[in-house]
Amino acid sequence: MSKEFVIALDGMGGDQGPSMVVQGAAIARKRFPNVRFKIFGDSAKIQPLLDKKNALKEITSVIHTDDIITNEMKPALALRSGRQSSMRKAIDAVKAGEADCVVSAGNTGALMAMAKFVFKTLPGIDRPAIASFFPTLRGETVMLDLGANLQCDAQNLVQFAVMGDVFARGVLGVQSPTVGLLNVGSEDMKGHDDLREAAVILRQSDVPLNFHGFVEGDDICAGTVDVVVTDGFTGNVALKTAEGTARLTSEFLRQSFKHSLMAKLGYVFARPALNKLRARMDPRKYNGAMFLGLNGICVKSHGGTDAKGFSHAIAAAADMVHQDILSDIKQDYARIAETLSSVDDTLTVTKQV
Amino acid sequence: MSKEFVIALDGMGGDQGPSMVVQGAAIARKRFPNVRFKIFGDSAKIQPLLDKKNALKEITSVIHTDDIITNEMKPALALRSGRQSSMRKAIDAVKAGEADCVVSAGNTGALMAMAKFVFKTLPGIDRPAIASFFPTLRGETVMLDLGANLQCDAQNLVQFAVMGDVFARGVLGVQSPTVGLLNVGSEDMKGHDDLREAAVILRQSDVPLNFHGFVEGDDICAGTVDVVVTDGFTGNVALKTAEGTARLTSEFLRQSFKHSLMAKLGYVFARPALNKLRARMDPRKYNGAMFLGLNGICVKSHGGTDAKGFSHAIAAAADMVHQDILSDIKQDYARIAETLSSVDDTLTVTKQV
Numbered sequence: 001m002s003k004e005f006v007i008a009l010d011g012m013g014g015d016q017g018p019s020m021v022v023q024g025a026a027i028a029r030k031r032f033p034n035v036r037f038k039i040f041g042d043s044a045k046i047q048p049l050l051d052k053k054n055a056l057k058e059i060t061s062v063i064h065t066d067d068i069i070t071n072e073m074k075p076a077l078a079l080r081s082g083r084q085s086s087m088r089k090a091i092d093a094v095k096a097g098e099a100d101c102v103v104s105a106g107n108t109g110a111l112m113a114m115a116k117f118v119f120k121t122l123p124g125i126d127r128p129a130i131a132s133f134f135p136t137l138r139g140e141t142v143m144l145d146l147g148a149n150l151q152c153d154a155q156n157l158v159q160f161a162v163m164g165d166v167f168a169r170g171v172l173g174v175q176s177p178t179v180g181l182l183n184v185g186s187e188d189m190k191g192h193d194d195l196r197e198a199a200v201i202l203r204q205s206d207v208p209l210n211f212h213g214f215v216e217g218d219d220i221c222a223g224t225v226d227v228v229v230t231d232g233f234t235g236n237v238a239l240k241t242a243e244g245t246a247r248l249t250s251e252f253l254r255q256s257f258k259h260s261l262m263a264k265l266g267y268v269f270a271r272p273a274l275n276k277l278r279a280r281m282d283p284r285k286y287n288g289a290m291f292l293g294l295n296g297i298c299v300k301s302h303g304g305t306d307a308k309g310f311s312h313a314i315a316a317a318a319d320m321v322h323q324d325i326l327s328d329i330k331q332d333y334a335r336i337a338e339t340l341s342s343v344d345d346t347l348t349v350t351k352q353v
Numbered sequence: 354m355s356k357e358f359v360i361a362l363d364g365m366g367g368d369q370g371p372s373m374v375v376q377g378a379a380i381a382r383k384r385f386p387n388v389r390f391k392i393f394g395d396s397a398k399i400q401p402l403l404d405k406k407n408a409l410k411e412i413t414s415v416i417h418t419d420d421i422i423t424n425e426m427k428p429a430l431a432l433r434s435g436r437q438s439s440m441r442k443a444i445d446a447v448k449a450g451e452a453d454c455v456v457s458a459g460n461t462g463a464l465m466a467m468a469k470f471v472f473k474t475l476p477g478i479d480r481p482a483i484a485s486f487f488p489t490l491r492g493e494t495v496m497l498d499l500g501a502n503l504q505c506d507a508q509n510l511v512q513f514a515v516m517g518d519v520f521a522r523g524v525l526g527v528q529s530p531t532v533g534l535l536n537v538g539s540e541d542m543k544g545h546d547d548l549r550e551a552a553v554i555l556r557q558s559d560v561p562l563n564f565h566g567f568v569e570g571d572d573i574c575a576g577t578v579d580v581v582v583t584d585g586f587t588g589n590v591a592l593k594t595a596e597g598t599a600r601l602t603s604e605f606l607r608q609s610f611k612h613s614l615m616a617k618l619g620y621v622f623a624r625p626a627l628n629k630l631r632a633r634m635d636p637r638k639y640n641g642a643m644f645l646g647l648n649g650i651c652v653k654s655h656g657g658t659d660a661k662g663f664s665h666a667i668a669a670a671a672d673m674v675h676q677d678i679l680s681d682i683k684q685d686y687a688r689i690a691e692t693l694s695s696v697d698d699t700l701t702v703t704k705q706v
Contacts, residue, residue: 074542137604147537150545184500184589189427192503192586217593221601233545234590236537237583240570241591245598248574251490252633253606256626263626269619270626273609276616280605 004034005321007314008090008099011041012068013106014303014310018042020105022049024310026056031311032318038099040065041086065089069110071303078110079117087111091118094296101297101317103288105310108300112148112291119296122333124341127152128293129160130232130300131167132239133286136223142168142177143220143228146289147236154197157181157229161202163292164227165209166332170325177226180215182234190214198229206339246281284309288316297326357387358674360667361443361452364394365421366459367656367663371395373458375402377663379409384664385671391452393418394439418442422463424656431463432470440464444471447649454650454670456641458663461653465501465644472649475686477694480505481646482513483585483653484520485592486639489576495521495530496573496581499642500589507550510534510582514555516645517580518562519685523678530579533568535587543567551582559692599634637662641669650679 007028011021018041025037036059039046043064050057067085069078082088087106093099095118104111108130116128129145144160145152152160161179168177181199183191188199191214202211212225217238220228230238253274257267267274279285283302287309291298297320301313320326364374371394378390389412392399396417403410420438422431435441440459446452448471457464465481474481482498497513498505505513514532521530534552536544541552544567555564565578570591573581583591606627610620620627632638636655640662644651650673654666673679 072540135601137601150537182590184503184586187425217590217595218597218600220594221597230590233537234587237535237570237587237591238594241573241594242570242598244571244574245595246602247571248488248490249599249602249634252630253626256630256633257623259626259629263623263629266619266622266624266626269621270610270616270623271619273606273612273616273619273623276612277605277609280609281602 004036005318006036006038006099007317008093008102009037009039009314010087010090010102010104010106011039011046011062012065012086013104014301014305016306018045018049020305020307020310022046022053022056023307024314025060026053027307027311028314028318029056029059031315035059035318037061038063038090038093040090040093041068042066063089063093069107071107073107073110075107075109075113078107079113082110082114088114088118091115091296091298094298095119100321101299103299103301103310103313103317105301105303105305105313108147111298111300115291115294115296115298119294119298121293122295122330124333125159125163125293127156127159128291129163130289131164131292132289134220134228134242135281135286136221138223140172141220141223141226141228142172143230143235143239144292145230145232145235146239147232148291149232151233152194152231154194154201157194157198157231158201159293161198161209161211161227161229162333162336163329164229166329167290167292167325168226169332170323170328171319172226174226176210178210178212179227179229180212180219180225182220182228182230182238183214183216186214186216188214208336208339243283246283250278250281284312286312288313290316290320292329295326297321357389358671359389359391359452360670361446361455362390362392362667363440363443363455363457363459364392364399364415365439366457367654367658369659371398371402373658373660373663375399375406375409376660377667378413379406380660380664381667381671382409382412384668388412388671390414391416391443391446393443393446394421395419416442416446422460424460426460426463428460428462428466431460432466435463435467441467441471444468444649444651447651448472453674454652456652456654456663456666456670458654458656458658458666461500464651464653468644468647468649468651472647472651474646475648475683477686478512478516478646480509480512481644482516483642484517484645485642487573487581487595488634488639489574491576493525494573494576494579494581495525496583496588496592497645498583498585498588499592500585501644502585504586505547505584507547507554510547510551510584511554512646514551514562514564514580514582515686515689516682517582519682520643520645520678521579522685523676523681524672525579527579529563531563531565532580532582533565533572533578535573535581535583535591536567536569539567539569561689561692596636599636603631603634637665639665641666643669643673645682648679650674
């Protein structure tokens with residue numbers, strides 16, 4: 001934790017824009033004493049906000065950019081015409097070695113397209129994936145992909161499994177993470193062809209990965225496995241369904257305590273416990289989706305979050321830098337990719353026979 | 354509600370088997386005074402249970418069967434070799450006009466295969482779908498498909514939309530239900546080809562359906578639309594993810610109240626409110642997945658539920674019988690199918706041009 005490191009921030013992303021970014025950086029600064037920030041965006045908006053925060057101002061430089069990537073912009077257009085945008089400049093800074101990682105609360109598709117274009121994928125990885133933590137009954141679980149790839153073949157899923165495995169070891173500190181493929185049942189015959197083929201590959205004894213098998217939707221929050229692997233469509237729906245259900249439960253809980261005088265009195269006594277629950281379920285704590293499989297660290301913050309939420313996305317990026325996750329992933333992936341390609345050859349041979 | 358009606362029950366389905374079925378029927382009997390039951394299964398197990406319940410015994414006949422469909426049995430095998438099973442006989446009773454609907458807590462795939470084989474699909478419907486209610490911030494929402502069809506094309510999704518629309522009007526009593534397609538974003542360009550094509554068809558002005566557009570995972574529990582349409586893979590994962598998240602929240606809540614003496618005291622005062630919440634979120638209340646698109650009423654109970662949960666599945670079937678949902682669906686579907694086929698023709702022509 002002693003080495004100084006630099007985080008590039010897209011100052012213009014997110015519903016609350018620069019104020020959330022500056023305030024979020026101010027919160028994150030307290031947790032990471034050796035951090036420095038480069039904030040990219042409209043300096044006329046960012047600098048005045050920064051001027052109010054002396055401690056943050058000392059460790060932050062503002063790099064003015066005129067362009068902004070809007071939420072509506074298609075990734076291809078953003079890639080073509082957004083070269084001078086705050087988002088792109090923040091990514092470029094990492095590529096140029098001027099920052100260690102980048103955090104943005106802007107347009108997810110554009111961020112992924114730009115990060116992929118600038119950083120490139122790691123050797124052996126066809127497509128990057130978006131990963132995030134889920135709170136579970138048994139700690140935290142990593143799930144990927146959460147929306148980068150809507151349709152995935154068996155090879156993509158296998159690569160995600162490897163990325164998730166390496167990531168869980170590095171960031172969660174789990175020695176031999178269990179990896180599950182999300183499906184509609186746990187039996188071998190369940191699911192579509194790509195899922196079953198991915199399971200066959202992951203079950204090969206020489207793939208150095210603790211493959212649990214298929215898991216179902218309720219296994220995510222049960223914490224049945226450390227890593228849940230799925231395609232980006234299913235992962236995105238599952239993530240948002242979980243968020244929606246948590247919101248519904250909170251709202252029902254709130255309504256329960258308004259129901260009667262007795263219930264209102266109950267609320268007064270129950271408040272400490274309820275606050276504890278709220279803190280534990282706080283979605284801001286889980287803000288920060290990590291782009292895995294790229295040769296660079298990029299974290300996407302939820303666009304609708306606030307400064308506290310954004311500070312968690314910064315923390316997720318900082319943790320990846322500190323633990324040198326990228327080197328781990330590169331090394332581990334190279335090792336596993338070698339085995340995988342030989343497994344592939346075996347499978348191809350078996351199929352031909 | 355005055356007409357007498359008969360419910361065929363698979364006496365051998367579910368983890369708790371006959372005891373859950375008999376006890377569930379006893380609970381449901383109180384809500385539906387004109388119901389009669391036919392329970393299919395091992396009479397040596399069912400009859401003694403029934404003998405203890407005088408009121409239920411009077412309105413119930415037991416039809417002995419030797420065979421059982423196990424949970425592990427593949428649908429094709431169940432269809433071939435399970436003709437004498439309790440599940441099949443219960444379905445056959447509906448087909449023969451000896452019962453108005455069938456309820457089973459057994460093997461979902463086998464039940465769907467048998468029900469489809471015996472009842473056949475309604476004219477114009479290629480594949481049946483599994484539908485269920487979700488609690489939401491704005492009442493209840495119907496979601497389908499929850500697992501009958503893992504991969505769906507645009508036509509399947511459009512048919513599900515129509516089935517869901519008719520069902521919501523009949524059972525939820527909503528005049529012009531809003532229908533949404535589950536996707537990873539609400540913008541037109543989001544999602545894969547089949548989803549976008551289904552949206553194009555549903556948006557045609559002459560399709561008599563209140564199409565809202567795309568919805569996301571968190572819209573399910575928000576109650577953004579009355580009917581959420583999706584493929585069986587995504588629907589199954591979303592359903593189970595929601596169940597798992599609700600379970601996680603309850604467990605976190607329970608732990609919060611154990612944390613300190615103050616919290617334990619708080620629990621005493623908060624108990625009425627918490628009991629109210631528990632009742633509202635009780636998954637047993639939402640037990641009973643309806644098979645839609647078949648020329649017969651079949652409801653699947655969760656296999657792991659208890660008697661109270663099973664009674665809710667019976668109630669779901671009874672509601673469908675009472676409201677003559679099947680006639681409504683047949684009529685409405687015939688009307689809509691006609692429009693749809695002309696829309697299809699238009700689309701085909703447009704594509705050719």
